[in-house]
Amino acid sequence: MSAVATAPGGTSAKKQQKNGRNELSDRLKAENSLGQRLVAPAVAIMLLVTAFPILRALYLSFYNYSLTSPDDREFIGISNYVTALSDGLFWRDIAMTVLYMVVTVAIELVIGFAFALVMHRIVFARGVIRTSILIPYGIITVVSGFAWQFAFTSSNGFVNGWLPFIDDGFNWFGDTTPAVIAIMVSEIWKTTPFMSLLLLAGLAQVSEDMIEAAKVDGAGWWQRLFRVVLPNMQAAIMVAVLFRALDAYRIFDNIFVMTSGAVGTESISFLVYRQTIEQFQLGMGSALSVLLFLSVLLVAFIIVKLFRVDLARARGE
Amino acid sequence: MKQKIGLVAGVTLILAWCLLPVVWIVSLSMKDAAAVTNGSPGFWPGDAFAGFDNYVTVLTEDSYSQFRRAIVNSIGISLIATTLSVILATLAAYAIARLEFKGKKLVLTTALAIAMFPVVSLVSPLFDMWRAIGLYDTWAGLIIPYMSFTLPLAIWTLSAFFREIPWEMEQAAQVDGATSWQAFRRVIVPLAAPGVFTAAILTFFFAWNDFVFGITLTSTETARPIPASLSFFVGADPFNRPASLLSAAAVIATIPIVLIVLLFQRKIVSGLTSGAVKG
Known part of the structure; x- marks a missing residue:
């Protein structure tokens, strides 16, 4: 090249x-x-x-x-690859990573779209909203991870106290499911604003005339949303999903800060890090890096094929 | 009327979403460090309120000198990476927006591919390479990868921006008697500056935020940036992170971001969306 x-x-x-x-x-x-x-x-x-x-x-x-x-x-030829691919840990971490990606992107899409709808309609406090929505976007991911980790701990946090159905002494980081939820909360909090800004830009391109026409024809709010607004901003949605999904697939910072990969929260990126930096296995670490790289290509390919993303638009061409 | 109530509720919800964790970490940073070690649950400090004590500790005590050094590293590395990246991106974006040349599509595709690159897969080879050529644990060792990963975003943002500039005005100024340098400086620079500035902000955010390279390509405080430094925070009890001191440091690390957002929110929003959606 x-x-x-x-x-x-x-x-x-x-x-x-x-x-x-x-x-x-x-x-x-x-x-x-x-x-x-x-x-x-x-x-x-x-x-x-x-x-x-x-x-x-x-x-x-x-x-x-x-x-x-x-x-x-x-x-040693392809031994590293054979070892990695025949190890249950590799597949477990891949599955975990896909889970992080699918759940966080799905939730972000719904919340981000709701935020975009609100921001699109408001005439007051636009500056305040924009400023505050950029704060999670700009904040250091590690800081977000710490803030949420402390929020979830029973010793100094507030989450247990605020949630009526959770015992005050509950340990969120003692088991896989609650720990994964805590990590996802931090991830979703930080990245939803980015999603909502991309969707807001997409919303701005939907013609008001078309929406008015649907209104005159007697379409209700939900009908207008699903039949007029969403189909007309498909490209923006797909671009937002593609960007965020590939970003979520690389999840590392929050896991490092919140659990250090303990209780089965490890992602594939974290596995690569651990092999290289903590265990100094550069050969195996490199093999895992190549596999990570290939898996990202595969994920990108699947998303592009599945949603027929128009990449030319993503480049602003 | 019903719609207006819905909107007010929506706005309140967005504000709560965005600001609650920020208020929380500020609140936690004002809890007394000793009380936090013993456990002091709750959103507000209450009896454990310690004012700015934790900030004073983090900024003055010897045991936190590595954090103060990290502030210097982060500012230096981020600013240098931003400057270099924006200069290179401006040249490239000018060519993409204004000139016809072979390989333009390829440059844009490369940029797109790199924006989606799994950063961690570079950790093994870079760790090895940087150690071999002496870039490990240096400022340059971080500046180079930061540049590579911010160039795609900067190139998109800038080329989208440059395409909108009315370049004919440069010739018009020359016809009116300006020299080509005057035409460039008085006409083109003021039009291009906002785009360059936006790209610079987004680049700075990336460099300031990075953790993967910061933690893998440094080993001492010589080059360790803030996010990596935060993960090395230890207090009196090595198995228990000093939550309130760490929060104070985290708040300090967030101040530049908040300032930039407050001053330039309009530019950032337009920059973020210009590359993704044509408009």
Whole structure:
């Protein structure tokens, strides 16, 4: 891919054009090479930290390579992959990650849409609403994780006291289900504003005339919502879902802060981290990195196919 | 009338959603540290109210010097990454919006792919590479990945923005007798500045927020940024995080975000949505 950044490759054909058009083609050539030179640094930086390392990970994944004994590095073929894929832990973490993704995105979509509807209709306090909705968006995820973890603890939090059906001494982080709920709450709180802003932009594109026409024809509020508004902002919804789903699939910060992966809350990202940084198993960590990368591609592919997302729109093209 | 009541209820709900956890962490940061160690449930500090004691502790005591160092690291790293990223993105976005060149589609596709890249999968190879070339645990070692991951967003935002600029005005100014530098500086720069600024804010947010690189590519306080530093907070009891001190530090880390949001909310909203939905 880096070939884009270097030399204008395919311009030689233009040289054979007739004299009369030389001036024009020279200008086109100059524009072409200027364009490529302007994007080159950005493309180089983007690939330096993504394409190159992932290829390096692919290479390392075929080795038994541990930082505790770096000299014993040896080629072991696909053993790391066989080990990972035949281990129940890998599949468990994948399932957990998919669960985080599906549940949080579904809830965010509903709440985010409700927020967008309110923001679309209000005429007062717009600045205040926008300012406050950007605070969860801008806040450090780790801070959100801590805030919610402390809120859920029985020793210093308030959640147990506020929920009438929960015992005051209940330990949210002692078992998988409540711990996962706590993590999801933090994740949903922080990312719903982003979803609602994308949906708000989509709502603004639905023509008011069409809604009025439906109203005149006697359509009720729900009918207008499901038959007119939602179908007309499908593209915005799909883009929001795609962005958020892939983001949610990478869930790491909240798990790290709130449970450190204990009581079965570990995600696939956390497993990769643990293998590399805590256990120094670079070979296995690299194999898991490659699998994580491939699984993200698969998730993106499924979402695009499933919802027929128009990617050109996502680029603002 | 009924609709108006619904809207007021909706607005109240949104405000509560957004601000409750923020109020909570401020409230927790004002609980007395000793009371918190013993356990002091409830939303408000009540009897355990300690004013700004925890802030003073975090900002002055020796045992929290690593956090103060992290503030310096975070500000430095985020600002440098933002500046460099925005400069490169401006060049690229100008080319994408204004010039015809081969590979334009490919650049946009690459940017899109990188925005969706699973960051953690880079941890193993980067950890290994950075150690080999001496970038591990340095500012540069964090600035480079921050740039790569903020460039896509900055390029989209800026190219969407640049496409809307009436570039003919530059020529019009030249016809009126301005030199090309004057035309650029007096006409184009003021029109482009808001877009560049928006991209800078979004980039800064990313760098300020990052945890994955911050925790994996640093090992000492030389380069460790705030989010990673918070996860290393320990108090008197190593098995029990000092919740109120940590909250005070978290509030300090949130102040820049709140200030930026208060000052520039309109720009941020337009920047966030411009790349995603044409409009």
